[in-house]
Amino acid sequence: MSLTRDLTHEPKKCTPSMTSPNEKNEQNLTPADQAAGQSVAEEGAVQPAIQSGGQQKTFKDTPLKLESGAALSPFTIAYETYGTLNDDKSNAILICHALTGDQYAASKHPVTGKEGWWEIMIGPGKPIDTDKYFVLCPNVIGGCMGSTGPASTNPATGKAYGLEFPVITIADMVAAQTHLVESLGIKQLFSVIGGSMGGMQVLEWASKYSDRVFSAIPIATAARHSSQNIAFHEVGRQAVMADPEWKSGCYLEENTNPRKGLAVARMAAHITYLSDNALHQKFGRNLQEREKITFGFDADFQVESYLRHQGFRFVDRFDANSYLYITRAMDYFDLFAEHDGILAGAFQDTKTRFCVVSFTSDWLFPTKESRQIVHALTANAANVSFVEIETDKGHDAFLLDEPEMLSAIRGFISAAARQKGLT
Amino acid sequence: MSLTRDLTHEPKKCTPSMTSPNEKNEQNLTPADQAAGQSVAEEGAVQPAIQSGGQQKTFKDTPLKLESGAALSPFTIAYETYGTLNDDKSNAILICHALTGDQYAASKHPVTGKEGWWEIMIGPGKPIDTDKYFVLCPNVIGGCMGSTGPASTNPATGKAYGLEFPVITIADMVAAQTHLVESLGIKQLFSVIGGSMGGMQVLEWASKYSDRVFSAIPIATAARHSSQNIAFHEVGRQAVMADPEWKSGCYLEENTNPRKGLAVARMAAHITYLSDNALHQKFGRNLQEREKITFGFDADFQVESYLRHQGFRFVDRFDANSYLYITRAMDYFDLFAEHDGILAGAFQDTKTRFCVVSFTSDWLFPTKESRQIVHALTANAANVSFVEIETDKGHDAFLLDEPEMLSAIRGFISAAARQKGLT
Numbered sequence: 124m125s126l127t128r129d130l131t132h133e134p135k136k137c138t139p140s141m142t143s144p145n146e147k148n149e150q151n152l153t154p155a156d157q158a159a160g161q162s163v164a165e166e167g168a169v170q171p172a173i174q175s176g177g178q179q180k181t182f183k184d185t186p187l188k189l190e191s192g193a194a195l196s197p198f199t200i201a202y203e204t205y206g207t208l209n210d211d212k213s214n215a216i217l218i219c220h221a222l223t224g225d226q227y228a229a230s231k232h233p234v235t236g237k238e239g240w241w242e243i244m245i246g247p248g249k250p251i252d253t254d255k256y257f258v259l260c261p262n263v264i265g266g267c268m269g270s271t272g273p274a275s276t277n278p279a280t281g282k283a284y285g286l287e288f289p290v291i292t293i294a295d296m297v298a299a300q301t302h303l304v305e306s307l308g309i310k311q312l313f314s315v316i317g318g319s320m321g322g323m324q325v326l327e328w329a330s331k332y333s334d335r336v337f338s339a340i341p342i343a344t345a346a347r348h349s350s351q352n353i354a355f356h357e358v359g360r361q362a363v364m365a366d367p368e369w370k371s372g373c374y375l376e377e378n379t380n381p382r383k384g385l386a387v388a389r390m391a392a393h394i395t396y397l398s399d400n401a402l403h404q405k406f407g408r409n410l411q412e413r414e415k416i417t418f419g420f421d422a423d424f425q426v427e428s429y430l431r432h433q434g435f436r437f438v439d440r441f442d443a444n445s446y447l448y449i450t451r452a453m454d455y456f457d458l459f460a461e462h463d464g465i466l467a468g469a470f471q472d473t474k475t476r477f478c479v480v481s482f483t484s485d486w487l488f489p490t491k492e493s494r495q496i497v498h499a500l501t502a503n504a505a506n507v508s509f510v511e512i513e514t515d516k517g518h519d520a521f522l523l524d525e526p527e528m529l530s531a532i533r534g535f536i537s538a539a540a541r542q543k544g545l546t
Numbered sequence: 547m548s549l550t551r552d553l554t555h556e557p558k559k560c561t562p563s564m565t566s567p568n569e570k571n572e573q574n575l576t577p578a579d580q581a582a583g584q585s586v587a588e589e590g591a592v593q594p595a596i597q598s599g600g601q602q603k604t605f606k607d608t609p610l611k612l613e614s615g616a617a618l619s620p621f622t623i624a625y626e627t628y629g630t631l632n633d634d635k636s637n638a639i640l641i642c643h644a645l646t647g648d649q650y651a652a653s654k655h656p657v658t659g660k661e662g663w664w665e666i667m668i669g670p671g672k673p674i675d676t677d678k679y680f681v682l683c684p685n686v687i688g689g690c691m692g693s694t695g696p697a698s699t700n701p702a703t704g705k706a707y708g709l710e711f712p713v714i715t716i717a718d719m720v721a722a723q724t725h726l727v728e729s730l731g732i733k734q735l736f737s738v739i740g741g742s743m744g745g746m747q748v749l750e751w752a753s754k755y756s757d758r759v760f761s762a763i764p765i766a767t768a769a770r771h772s773s774q775n776i777a778f779h780e781v782g783r784q785a786v787m788a789d790p791e792w793k794s795g796c797y798l799e800e801n802t803n804p805r806k807g808l809a810v811a812r813m814a815a816h817i818t819y820l821s822d823n824a825l826h827q828k829f830g831r832n833l834q835e836r837e838k839i840t841f842g843f844d845a846d847f848q849v850e851s852y853l854r855h856q857g858f859r860f861v862d863r864f865d866a867n868s869y870l871y872i873t874r875a876m877d878y879f880d881l882f883a884e885h886d887g888i889l890a891g892a893f894q895d896t897k898t899r900f901c902v903v904s905f906t907s908d909w910l911f912p913t914k915e916s917r918q919i920v921h922a923l924t925a926n927a928a929n930v931s932f933v934e935i936e937t938d939k940g941h942d943a944f945l946l947d948e949p950e951m952l953s954a955i956r957g958f959i960s961a962a963a964r965q966k967g968l969t
Contacts, residue, residue: 191841272909290841349823351817351848357850358813360843361857365806366788383788390781391814394774399909400774408880416878418614418713420870424877426773427780434784447843454847455839457831486822487907 175536181382193289201269202261206253215309219317219324228260236442252534258296264299266292267442274442286372297327318342318521323456330469338539342480343521345492346455356450359388363443365525385443386434393433398484398517461464466499478535479509487518572874616712624692625684627667629676641683641742644746647689651683657863673956687722688714690865697865709795720750741765741944746879753892761962765903766944770880770917774951779873782811784968786866808866814826816856821907821940890920900930910941
């Protein structure tokens with residue numbers, strides 16, 4: 124192949140420019156306007172309703188040194204907590220969220236008003252029992268729910284960072300979290316748990332800060348992002364960047380919003396979170412509130428209506444540049460490469476107890492990738508349990524009521540608590 | 547779910563409107579400008595270089611009655627032929643192309659200059675031997691290589707159809723082909739063969755025009771489009787429609803071109819034509835002409851560069867509205883529904899000989915869907931061979947040098963020729 128040219132996206136300072144009438148926000152749509160049947164093409168531009176989380180810590184005197192060589196200073200981490208930290212601060216469980224997750228794991232989301240994304244897992248009497256444990260869930264660096272990210276103000280310019288925000292990695296997200304954990308006086312986390320990109324953070328914690336992690340639960344994840352997954356992320360990024368309202372990342376300054384591009388990105392990604400069978404069983408070829416096909420481009424099929432709905436819902440709560448940065452962080456994740464291709468090197472002499480979880484129908488992070496983690500841990504004679512759960516729910520199974528997953532995690536955490544003398 | 551609203555895309559007459567400066571074509575890019583590393587966002591708008599094929603037949607006196615109730619008149623079919631039709635016109639093989647294919651199955655493409663998409667299959671001494679058979683490959687109705695489609699002139703307005711083009715189905719494509727076949731004096735096709743959407747046409751031929759089909763070879767296909775496949779098509783359509791240069795389908799009149807949207811659609815689709823393993827083996831996490839990641843949004847990874855290249859290459863040879871119409875035709879295909887959910891009803895008392903081919907790593911049209919076809923044929927005591935080919939090449943395997951596929955098809959065609967007394 125002669126793919127020689129490679130134009131660079133020069134980080135561009137976000138300077139407001141004249142906007143022509145057709146570049147301006149055409150209308151302010153209410154959520155009701157953004158109903159599922161609506162085509163992305165019919166969508167008007169509105170600003171994202173991104174808000175800060177409840178709790179925040181800003182670190183002013185300890186710059187966050189990034190893998191790229193850049194540094195973030197100051198930087199803020201927004202987070203939520205549930206339960207009570209015990210006297211010796213030994214009962215903390217860190218929840219690492221996925222690509223489009225946030226700190227509202229077990230509390231109402233301030234934008235959508237929906238319940239937390241992991242209420243099934245976290246709460247009194249639940250597998251992560253808030254009667255026993257102190258649960259800490261930070262928004263990742265690069266995110267858009269209060270932690271420092273591309274929509275934050277760049278102290279050097281007084282404007283939103285946009286593409287001047289440095290590219291961050293999973294390691295950077297975790298390094299930022301170490302500051303938060305230290306600031307709370309926690310020397311060792313009882314457990315670190317997360318699915319998908321959250322699982323990557325779990326692996327990073329366990330690899331780089333092994334002595335600070337008593338137990339680790341990486342779910343539906345991989346030690347490096349696959350070629351196919353990079354490909355899907357690249358499609359999403361190109362969809363965002365192809366939206367003229369993206370404005371080379373300066374949409375906040377330009378008072379535009381690449382909603383359509385971000386909605387298309389979300390639609391493509393959402394398919395990968397499910398499975399062929401899940402879609403077949405949920406929607407099949409059922410028609411959306413009609414008896415016959417319409418011979419047109421409306422959402423004739425329920426699955427089309429559902430996808431459009433997913434796209435529109437997402438753009439209300441997520442920042443387009445954050446989507447670029449966080450997908451990039453996942454793409455760059457490669458614990459193999461950091462250890463000359465030998466993953467076992469990432470977990471040398473680890474004392475952390477592991478519970479690795481995968482799902483049979485997850486084709487985004489298939490079981491074979493969890494097996495690679497298990498093999499690397501086994502090569503270190505680590506304490507590791509591996510649970511592959513039979514389900515047709517696909518990658519998203521980690522967010523759902525999967526009884527086998529819930530009981531496996533409940534059991535593992537209880538056993539680890541006994542080992543740590545927490546009960 | 548309360549997905550109640552469903553805005554309709556009213557077919558809109560394409561009337562040129564005033565364009566603001568930023569809506570105009572910014573630049574004319576040469577193919578060299580559209581190199582792989584380039585982001586979709588950096589792409590300028592140019593008109594598609596779609597040309598007509600070599601041979602064409604226009605049917606003026608026989609309106610094509612469509613499943614929607616509409617009719618196309620006149621309608622044109624562009625096609626290529628290879629080999630010689632014998633005296634009793636009994637040696638014709640019809641090639642049905644896939645979604646983004648065309649009539650140039652075994653001859654140079656007039657736009658790209660590349661060799662035909664199925665040269666591996668068609669030619670002297672090849673499985674479809676042009677020394678023995680007369681090979682006919684038409685461009686489908688709705689396409690953009692000379693057959694009547696949304697870019698054709700609407701005789702009622704004198705302008706390009708755009709979204710006024712009626713929605714067509716696989717059955718309509720095949721009905722149009724029957725006119726072409728009849729016009730050539732061919733009473734029975736010796737064989738009908740095609741992969742993917744081409745396979746859908748093969749099934750349609752065998753179902754509706756059984757006595758005109760001596761043998762049928764549906765490859766990597768299904769008797770109805772799955773929910774997941776509809777979902778991926780919907781993402782592609784939304785990507786096109788989200789491009790402001792799409793202009794509600796009137797881009798030809800408006801002198802714009804939704805290249806970016808169509809490129810994103812192609813990128814997403816292209817991933818589905820491959821397999822996780824194929825991508826891993828072809829690209830892995832290899833970097834594109836650099837030694838380190840750049841901490842940016844360039845195409846650091848070869849797979850990103852490859853995908854961008856696929857996107858750009860595609861828009862030079864394909865019409866965005868054709869993409870909408872042809873994906874829709876596939877979505878609507880459902881031979882089960884036409885027979886009250888019993889696929890066997892589609893092939894009652896068939897005398898056609900079938901060779902059904904699938905590929906182990908094809909997750910777009912997985913083997914289980916070919917098995918459904920085989921079961922339906924078996925229920926009719928049909929003459930059917932089923933070949934599942936072990937490959938990691940994914941759906942695209944039908945276009946590639948898969949020796950097992952080539953020898954299976956060579957063998958089947960030779961045997962069928964003996965049965966028909968052709969040799």
